[in-house]
Amino acid sequence: MLFNSYEFIFAFLPIVLAGFYALGRRSPTWAVRWLILASVFFYAWWRPFNLLILAPSILINLIVARTLRRLGDTPGRGTASAWLLAAGIGFNLAFLGYFKYRNFFLGSVNDALGTTFVLTHLILPLGISFVTFQKIAFLIDVHARRIEKFSIQDYCLFVLFFPQLIAGPIVHYRELMPQFRKATCRFDANDVSVALTLFFMGLFKKVVLADGIAPAVSAIYDQAANGATIALVPAWLAAIGFTLQIYFDFSGYSDMAIGAARFFGVRLPPNFDSPLRATNIIDFWLRWHMTLTRFLTAYVYNPLLLTLTRRRLAKGLPPVGGRRTTPGAFFNLLVFPTMLTMLLSGLWHGAGYLFVVWGGLHGAYLSINHAWRLFGPRVKPASRALAVAGTAAAFLLTFLSVTVAMVFFRSETWGAAERIVSGLTGAHGFTNSVLRARDAMVLGRWVVGLLFVALALPNTMRLLDRYEPALGIQPRPGETRLDVPVSWAPSPVWTVALAALAAVAIVRLSGPSEFLYWQF
């Protein structure tokens, strides 16, 4: 079930909330059980067979986690615990690998070795990548004794809690469960008003903004996939258009998830923080799909960096040390872990070479950004105007780099990506028949409008920061001129404004929609 569907908004959510609040008045335990049951129903709605796939995986993870906890309590069983953790992670990766990467792997083997392995169409269980990452993080946290106590009910709620089940934000057990332990499970007008605001702002971003620009963007990408050459203007409109589409699509869905959780009095971590305003690529990744960045940093990048640093130090080689960093240290301790992490990030997003290229490009961008920080000139701008110009140039370079990489993320084939990228360079003229003048105007207006919203207006977290809309969000100074005076409150002005946004979003619900992240 998708958040942007009639059945979720008008049937599932009201029934679940009514049951949760009613049971919460009698017993929070029953309210939580009701929530688990509802989450199972939510997951099974799309394809009940998915439950048969997910249930054994949950059970095995639970057994591994409980054994890890017991081993953790027994002195001298560290090695056994480490092996069990490795087996648990291996199981989860194999689970993900079978459903998501089997055909990609066999196809690659067929391509490389001329073999004829049969590729069978496997339907990806809903949200498998998100669920798998959460289960892995849970096992690591239990092994590291960051989680001391948990019951079957706790674990099921953590894995299945429907607001974050299919597309994140990727949550840690220690973020989610303490909130449930403190939750009253009763109707709270403040929480519900914040929840409704987040949900409908997210819905608006998804079905009005992202789905609004999607057909015009897809038309150009489809033509590129069909072999058409793409000129400069359509190539840039398609590339920037898709960057905006995916931003509003996924950040809108994250807002809806955060809003849906808030109905239950739970705050999820933030997932987006106006990433397109970033002035360098490191900053971009601290603002884009923040919970994935956090996961990859904590569970892939940092352990790898730590291991490599220890090895270098054991060999008597220098670590990364500011401007005195040696090329060897830079490549071994920064470029290698960064590239590996981002290539994995690419593969996580999809089983295809183009996703790997997307990840590789970001790995390269990040490495260059690290190199600039370490070795670049450190000149203070002579005037404020020069500082502004420098920031503008940095923003532009970051935005264009992200946009070019997104071409590989969106393109269906390598040929299509090549045609769009060569269009971006102007190799096929200024404009051509791929995009008629009228359509170019329509898409151009969309791009300008969405750029304004993404770059100048306050984002949802900023608008609601007085109400801690997501974990750790606190009031802060605005980034843009329009950021500063605007702040949400359940006041008459905002009531009318939100009602208008919600009405438009509901009317647009029946239109065609593609959710880009829901099978990741």
Added chain:
Amino acid sequence: MAVPGRGMGASRPAVYIAFLLTTVAVAALYSIRADGAFACQANGYGPDRYLAYCNVDGYGEYDHGALWFDLEPKARTAARQADVVFLGNSRQQFAFSTSATADWFKAQSMPYYLLGFSENERYHFEEQVMHRIGVQPAAYVINVDGFFEESESVSASLVMHDDDARGRIDRKRVWQQLHQPVCTAAPAVCGRAYAIFRSRDTGAWKRAGVMSGGKKATSEDAAVEEERVDRQSTSARIMLGRLPVLPECTILTFVPTVDGRRATAAAIAEAVGRDFIAPSLDGLLTFDGSHLDEPSAERWSAAFFEEAGPRIAKCLAARPRASS
């Protein structure tokens, strides 16, 4: 947690929630009426008919998925038991959805099924639908009107390749269960958008409302387009070769339309060595510049059965009957 304020800035969460939810409910009702199944009238439903198409973005096409995903078991059973199956596009569907067709088959005591689809559907989808349903007719009637082109419609592509399509199509089935009683009991509540209903028993279509385009007389393009003939006859040979009936029991036809490529269709039939039966009648009209209107469809289909009827009856007689 609430932040106090004054006047238009005062925080009133309960009022905020109530107003927002009311607006959402009103917007939803408006949306369903303007852009969902309720934009279409219900006067095409019958004991055996479902809403195959409603010309609004929020509903659109149900027909392709209904048969592909077996959401209409009665239709599947009827198609499977049909002695004669008609394949083709929407022009074929309207042309044979007539009393003349029903009467002719009734007189022969033969079940038939019109298995054509909208969006100029081609053989690739319809052949797979036949396979999924398990049709076993004694004869096929195929409207050679772009039917053997190597492509599929958008709706066909979605139901065949989109993993999420089944859920979306099934929701349209659920909406019908609400649309039929409400719009039958209170037609004024519902809109008048163009709709098509399909009979589960015979596959015949019934339209409600009108499409833009206006009445136009049928006409023919006398030129034979060799490129089309070459391209389509290649796929036609392959597809027709797979049909488990005698060659003379596959009748190719061409339903008249505006600027119809009848000569090209006849050339394709000749190239693949199949009979081409397509009566040429004067004074035929389309109701929208493409599909025969009801009087014209009656005349044309009656003429078709006059010519093709004996051949179809012979095919049925020649087929070995399973002993009961």
